Amino acid sequence: MFLIGRGLNGLGVGFINCAIPTYISEISPPGQRGRIVGSHGFIICAAYGVAGWCGFATYYEHNPKIQWRLLVALQLVAPLLLLLGSPWIPESPRWLINRQRDQEGLAVLEKLHANPADPDHIAAKGEFLQVQRQLAFERTQPVPNYFQLFFGAKYRKRMFIGWYVQAMAQSTGVLVIANYMVLELNTLGVTGSMPLLLLAVYNSWAAFLNFINALLIDRIGRIRIITIGLTGCVICLTVVTALNAKYAGTDNKAGQAVAVLFMFLFVTFYGFGIDVSSYVYCTEIFPTSIRSRGTGWSVSGLFLMTTIYTTAAGPAFQNIGWKYYLVFIIVTTLMLPYAALRFPETKGLSLEEIGALFGDEVVFDLHNLSTEEQKALDARVAASADIAGIENATSDKAWTTEHKAAV
Structure with a gap:
């Protein structure tokens, strides 16, 4: 026993x-x-x-x-x-977003990023965008089996x-x-x-x-x-x-x-x-x-x-x-x-x-934005009231890795 x-x-x-x-x-x-x-x-x-x-x-x-x-x-x-x-x-927001439960994932992120200095949840919305875009891209790729992992x-x-x-x-x-x-x-x-x-x-x-x-x-x-x-x-x-x-x-x-x-x-x-x-x-x-x-x-x-x-x-x-x-x-x-x-x-x-350190494509790169680009993104995201608005705020090519300098 x-x-x-x-x-x-x-x-x-x-x-x-x-x-x-x-x-x-x-x-x-x-x-x-x-x-x-x-x-x-x-x-x-x-x-x-x-x-x-x-x-x-x-x-x-x-x-x-x-x-x-x-x-x-x-x-x-x-x-x-x-x-x-x-x-x-709460469930992992990445797990939720990966199963296209975007609203639940955003709600969890807003709780995790809750900050009186950020009443518009800009940090949460920015992370939501990055996670959503990256996972949407990954879903277009074949799911690796264990042989492919090794x-x-x-x-x-x-x-x-x-x-x-x-x-x-x-x-x-x-x-x-x-x-x-x-x-x-x-x-x-x-x-x-x-x-x-x-x-x-x-x-x-x-x-x-x-x-x-x-x-x-x-x-x-x-x-x-x-x-x-x-x-x-x-x-x-x-x-x-x-x-x-x-x-x-x-x-x-x-x-x-x-x-x-x-x-x-x-x-x-x-x-x-x-x-x-x-x-x-x-x-x-x-x-x-x-x-x-x-x-x-x-x-x-x-x-x-x-x-x-x-x-x-x-x-x-x-x-x-x-x-x-x-x-x-x-x-x-x-x-x-x-x-x-x-x-x-x-x-x-x-x-x-x-x-990116391992050769992956980063669809929505927030780390390398300039100060001006970050401010512009924050303003557009803060004005978005729902998920559709957040997505539309960054739907143009200006926010892809290749074209972010066009902002």
Whole structure:
């Protein structure tokens, strides 16, 4: 029963771990998408912190049945809250517009962009126009099957990048360190309830850094902040490995304390640059027609590499000890340069405009409008009372990418 329950739990986690960041990316404005999608990674990490504190608390419970049953039962709380709140969550405006439910999609966008300084909903109408035109164009294109996603030139690069980013994030060894931290701390002379306390602090600190990551990613940029995070992780893990090799199992408290410090510095860089950023980047590089499939494929890289690394961790630590960390140092060092130098930056672009980085045609490009063109567009859109008026305001060739300068 326990194994079947865990299997069903994992199935649900797999579903929502793809659906939630995909949904958030589709309701977020370009300039704030990193921060808003980043809330997904932040809350996941915060939940790790809560779980750590619960584990620390139940250490002092002497009834073993309560110890483990209470922790398992507490997993009901978060999905129950999500389930109860789901009826009040609006549908993705891009999903609605893609099914030609334009009025509903515009209404959702107006709620999302509600701002007293914009009583005419200019921002919402502008985004509606861009989404509507782009999706109308995409509907004229053949729907790709899975073979075309992986082997067609138009989508292959995105599928590779999405999977690569998630696999690279897990190749830092972050979950191996977190899952085996209590045992690792034991080898460094930390015993009793202290390892559980340090694990709770470790995950809570990581959650705080995820929050900082979400705040800064729209300023620093996706690729730059990922590069900073990965570089810091490699350096810190290298130091941890060296200190483990020298001081694990010894009486040198100073050396062991420094090893613990660098474990915390490791998660500092991971939380600051990688955890949130990987979700943000993998949800925004795909066009609407394949975003759910692309995000699902990307996240499969996370789960696959996590399964490989954590399954091997038990026998690896038992047989080769600290040398297992060399795997993460070497793999991450080899993967980092390609991502830093070759992956396109998506900061500040709408989901439709990101397609241009991968060779897609952007039917209605708002990002490259001049100040005069933007003002002219705002005036025409603000004067539109309904969807027909919005469409007519921009129906002439002056607003296509090729002819926008004619305004």
